[in-house]
Amino acid sequence: MTAHVITGAAIANCQGTTTDDVTAGAFAARDAFSASRAFEELPFTTLLGVLPTLPDDLDFPCAQTRLASVAFASVRQLRSAAARTVARWGSMRVAYVFASSTGGLEQSERAIAPSPLRPAPAVFSYADHLMDATSDSIAHNLGASGPRIAISTACSSSFKGLATAARLIDHGIADAVIVGSADSLCRTTIYGFHSLGLLAPTATEPFSTARNGITLGEGSAYVVLERATDATRADALAQVSGIGAASDAYHHTSPHPEGLGGQLAMREALARASLAASEIDFVSAHGTGTKLNDTAEALAASRVFEGAVPMTATKSLTGHTLGSAGLTSLVLALESIRRQVIPATRLTAPVDDALGISLVTRLTEARVRHVLVNAFGFGGSNASVVLSQVAP
């Protein structure tokens, strides 16, 4: 397999609208969740991870949708990295892959079901609803003229997008791919997860004795993935060593009780990275904070790692950003490698010892060379990525 390096990264979510703000807040385990009225008045109690400010100065010609604003918060930070990449390979050799779970659904909600806090847009076009509504504008803005692909596999979307990007490079369709993900808050997911009994009334507490559901968030995360060459060495922030994917084949929304698909995905990612499980310095778990998901993931990790690998769950810091969850955790893992620390899982309750995992609950200095990041989703869709420090 071709070696792939990340030469640019950007992130925005409830912790901040710049990568520096997000990483500073996340590594300080800052409480960044808001009351739901920051987005919408709801007939039940929950917290939400809302972007502190929505950029309204989009300088590309797509509609001013919430999705576009959330995506743009990362895109505007990625321009210099993208420019270096385009200069290196030429714009036609740079592809754009976008991943999302809800796409422009929030815009459609406002058009069809306006509310005082979510008023109807001045103009609504069905094109704004589509998952790739922002793709042409963003790709053009970043100078990527190669193939454009949109992926939507619920909460594993961004890692499936990363896998697609790696394939484009491996088979010579592109030399570099800008891989982006974004999901804005929308009422369908808020009401929907509430209907399933999966929405936490208080801040999500993954893997704790008090875990009682998800805190939904919005956010975007972007990386520039390139073929590893001598030319990219100087810009390389980390290496994507292995990607694995598998299906649970068990139930559409409930995880396999033993996390079968997760086990398969983690094992494949390790195999493709040519790493033993013992070489992983920590696991950045999918860690949604629901009873069943955390139990299944803990069991899957225990089976794969056969021992106490440190685990952390960044959704306690960012909320669950759905289709952007995988890349969100990956960009934080990238910062972990740079700082040589493991971010804390933010909890108020004790870790659930019955899960048999070693959960990191305070910022921990550690040797961080290889991180395994999980992204699991509806449909029994599982993906894992091994991110590695670039060899000096």
Place this chain on the structure above:
Amino acid sequence: MIELCIRDVSLFSTRHASAHDVIAGIEREATPPAYKLLVGRARRFTSLVTQLHMEVAGALTIEPERPPVTVFATTHGEIQTAENLIADFRDNRVVSSARFALSVHNTPSGLYSVATGNTAASTTLTGANAIAASWLEAALTVLDADRDVLLSIADEPIPAVFHGPSEPSGIGAAFLLAQDTGRAAQLAIVDEARAPIDAGTTLAQLAEAIRLDAAATVHLGQLSPTQALELRVAAR
């Protein structure tokens, strides 16, 4: 240029009896898919686009001992389910948990994997260029995988409330792709900007090109504003 083989193909249209009829514009009475792949409770609340995927994917001849990697594609996703969910909270009704669970774009891929017990990787491509993008993804996956790749593409009509393009029929097509067994074909990226495709017609042209003996080229749409994708099927 990507070399691949096509082992099997199936197509279903709610308004047309065959791929030939799609191309010729010969309509029939609206006919729902049987989607026998799903049984019992698994059939409940499924949308037309999911039923179409199940119909065409289930019609392919697949060796049970060699479950394929799967690539699903849909431009509009579960658009009818989305309308129902939005109406639920707009009208202060309880949002249906069953419908919400089946509202994600990868609902068909998840239900297919459960129905067939297939733990292989699966992905779902979407967006305006879903046909071209999914063919590229599936072909590259064929090169990677040590097994066949199932590509299933389907869409259902868009509810009027979205003011989207009008499409009266639901249509889906599935293809079983392999490295070296089946009808030889090439996937080529052409540096051109071409006219937009009609999804239903394109799926029908693909099905006919694979069914008939003659060599054929089918335009699959744009990968980018200046790059088109086409499938060139060799003569049998």
